[in-house]
Amino acid sequence: xxxxxxxxxxxxxxxxxxxxxxxxxxxxxxxxxxxxxxxxxxxxxxxxxxxxxxxxxxxxxxxxxxxxxxxxxxxxxxxxxxxxxxxxxxxxxxxxxxxxxxxxxxxxxxxxxxxxxxxxxxxxxxxxxxxxxxxxxxxxxxxxxxxxxxxxxxxxxxxxxxxxxxxxxxxxxxxxxxxxxxxxxxxxxxxxxxxxxxxxxxxxxxxxxxxxxxxxxxxxxxxxxxxxxxxxxxxxxxxxxxxxxxxxxxxxxxxxxxxxxxxxxxxxxxxxxxxxxxxxxxxxxxxxxxxxxxxxxxxxxxxxxxxxxxxxxxxxxxxxxxxxxxxxxxxxxxxxxxxxxxxxxxxxxxxxxxxxxxxxxxxxxxxxxxxxxxxxxxx
Numbered sequence: 001x002x003x004x005x006x007x008x009x010x011x012x013x014x015x016x017x018x019x020x021x022x023x024x025x026x027x028x029x030x031x032x033x034x035x036x037x038x039x040x041x042x043x044x045x046x047x048x049x050x051x052x053x054x055x056x057x058x059x060x061x062x063x064x065x066x067x068x069x070x071x072x073x074x075x076x077x078x079x080x081x082x083x084x085x086x087x088x089x090x091x092x093x094x095x096x097x098x099x100x101x102x103x104x105x106x107x108x109x110x111x112x113x114x115x116x117x118x119x120x121x122x123x124x125x126x127x128x129x130x131x132x133x134x135x136x137x138x139x140x141x142x143x144x145x146x147x148x149x150x151x152x153x154x155x156x157x158x159x160x161x162x163x164x165x166x167x168x169x170x171x172x173x174x175x176x177x178x179x180x181x182x183x184x185x186x187x188x189x190x191x192x193x194x195x196x197x198x199x200x201x202x203x204x205x206x207x208x209x210x211x212x213x214x215x216x217x218x219x220x221x222x223x224x225x226x227x228x229x230x231x232x233x234x235x236x237x238x239x240x241x242x243x244x245x246x247x248x249x250x251x252x253x254x255x256x257x258x259x260x261x262x263x264x265x266x267x268x269x270x271x272x273x274x275x276x277x278x279x280x281x282x283x284x285x286x287x288x289x290x291x292x293x294x295x296x297x298x299x300x301x302x303x304x305x306x307x308x309x310x311x312x313x314x315x316x317x318x319x320x321x322x323x324x325x326x327x328x329x330x331x332x333x334x335x336x337x338x339x340x341x342x343x344x345x346x347x348x349x350x351x352x353x354x355x356x357x358x359x360x361x362x363x364x365x366x367x368x369x370x371x372x373x374x375x376x377x378x379x
Contacts, residue, residue: 162188
């Protein structure tokens, strides 16, 4: 649908719904987009990413018991980012700009609405005009899973045998992590650990219904995993059994207490922690962090509860901290190659960053333009 205005004053803007985004963002595209995005975030800040501090507006829900003088449960967060191509890369010369708006609303579940609605606005860097408005709930989960897949690929680069993947959480993040990780390593078995068995069963049914042609293929064949089992989080013995055989573990929950003992994972296990994002949330315990070579997506990840033990009293980081995944992707540091008796596992902790959102949204937008997906409006 096109709404017309004066041709000399108009700017065509594309609107992409959640359904449109799913059509434009197969796993291979998400991984490629986030390889580019995360490679621009380097410890010395010269990778091309500009990610200003986010702006937060509180919303005091009138339906809750909180008042204007208490801390609000809900926020609207504005997260801008820009990508400036490296000067030495003649094949990549497009400046990308955009802003993500994400608004957690505690009461939305009761309204049958997303609890964390998100939208990304892309700008034409040259003209300053809005080029696209992109629904971002699915996109956020896909870019997060892509980042974990990239870390898993590095940590498990020498593993050719079929791996066992254990995923805590049966929501969209859990689903896309299973799909993304099996795209980069050979997964033979999946264990889904969740509080609700019914939700895990629904995810299992969905995964088993996938046919090989539904998985986006690059230059290799990805065979859908058929060995999928379910463990309820309350069954501690079964959780321990699953963790002890895991080659890769992904935690995608909102817990404030560690999900399992750090003594359970076997030597060589890789862990992706993506659920926690505040100093009070903690999916992984200190004992496991101390066993791990640790990689993070952004410097802000060091402030999350999982990594509270990673800092020395003087604020410096401990010996097992490797650095940013961006530096590992571009070859500035090595990750996962030097496991020893002290650090016998690897841990990738991510909290997400707006540069992932903007770069991924740009990939989606360009695909949508090519295939004429979405709705155009003349502004």
